[in-house]
Amino acid sequence: HLEVLGERNSYSKTDPDATFMRMKEDAMKNGQTKPGYNLQTGTENQFIIDFRLFPNPTDTLTLIPFFHSFQHRYNRLPGIGVADSGYGSEENYRFMQENAIEAFVKYNYFHKEQRPRYTPNPFHAESLHYNAGEDYYVCPMGQHMNRIGTRRDKTASGYITESARYKAQRCEGCPLHGSCFKARGNRIIEVNHRLNQYKRQARERLVSEEGVRHRGRRCIEPEAVFGQMKYNMAYRRFRHVGEDKVTMDFAFFAIAFNIKKMCAKLRKAGKEFITLAKAIFIGLFITRYNGNIATCYQMNEKKAA
Known part of the structure; x- marks a missing residue:
């Protein structure tokens, strides 16, 4: 039992790799926990460039392992990292600074500070x-x-x-x-x-002209990917059991998602079918070795197993 549990505080009997966590979709409105995985994705131009599954529901602990996964896949770290306030911790900021990653990562009360009527507590x-x-x-x-x-x-x-x-x-x-x-x-x-x-x-980065642009892009980057995934493609839960099979499950979905996105972009640009087929064929084989990724927009989603 303890060997299966590891450093987690729970696991599912039907899927020992899944951990009980609160989902964003709570039909009963009672905070009920369900076995699932914390899915972290990195996107650029609404293409899924990397993903990883985590057993812990806390996003703070996933950023550095996700960057290591990105480095293993592309042999480099991204030059810019954009993430929400759930990733803003001292450890994460320090890692990005030491690895020359320009961090546009919010901290917990950043949005509160940006309100027009915000006045800081003089006793804080x-x-x-x-x-x-x-x-x-x-x-x-x-x-x-x-x-x-x-x-x-x-x-x-x-x-x-x-x-x-x-x-x-x-x-x-x-x-x-x-x-x-x-x-x-x-x-x-x-x-x-x-x-x-x-x-x-x-704060200086986030309120700068570049920071405002990245914050605006983040709303249409990973958010749009998860929106299409859940509502347009009805991909709301994993269909396999076990971390290895669930990883395979989402990997196939990510490949199909990127091909569909590539087709839509080329069709919009007015390319012919032959050019489209060549682009898809080349894209399938060079995606792993593409070194031109400049910005990594990170987003999380807890999916039921």
Whole structure:
């Protein structure tokens, strides 16, 4: 039992490779879990350029293995990575920076910051003034919050994060105590400076002209692929059991999907049938070795087994 379970918290009796997870399609509206796979796809110009199945429902842990899968297939990493806020973690940002991948990856509250009426909480740790030279924060009452230590946490993937801890000196009797924090004693905040730096870099990219263009493209890239897959082709669940067979299942679907997309694009461009047939024949054999992929738009979909 434990050998089959591995690092997961559940598995299906009919398909031991499938993990129970919440699906986007919930007819009963009760959050019922079903055995399935977390399907991650990379697209460019609405062509499926890579895919991989994962047993864990959390998207954060899938980005780096997906890039490794991409590298194994094309012998290189993409120059640009575009993904939603579910992939915005310190580990993922660091991996992309160290591998020269220009990251247009949102973080968890990016959309909230872009609202016209958004006003940051003045008592939030990220809103406090920080003196980088002497390493201390200043609370809304002007009191220094000095560093008292460092907290280290390990993520599910084994990555170590470090958060600096700062403590105020005299919070008792402060007129802003009720608005600042509710606990007794002096306030303590924890700040992950490295993650905040990655978020600032991500924000600068995302609000730039190129970032706005990539964010707009992402809505019509992987979203359109899954929309055609589910609603136009009725491909809503896998028809085989076991990770190997499910991978084969979707691989054949991806090949057929790309051929259909290629035919539609060539037909729209007014190409003759002979040119179309040649393009399809060549495309089938060089797709694996194509090195001209510049941008990888990533998207996830949890499919029932």
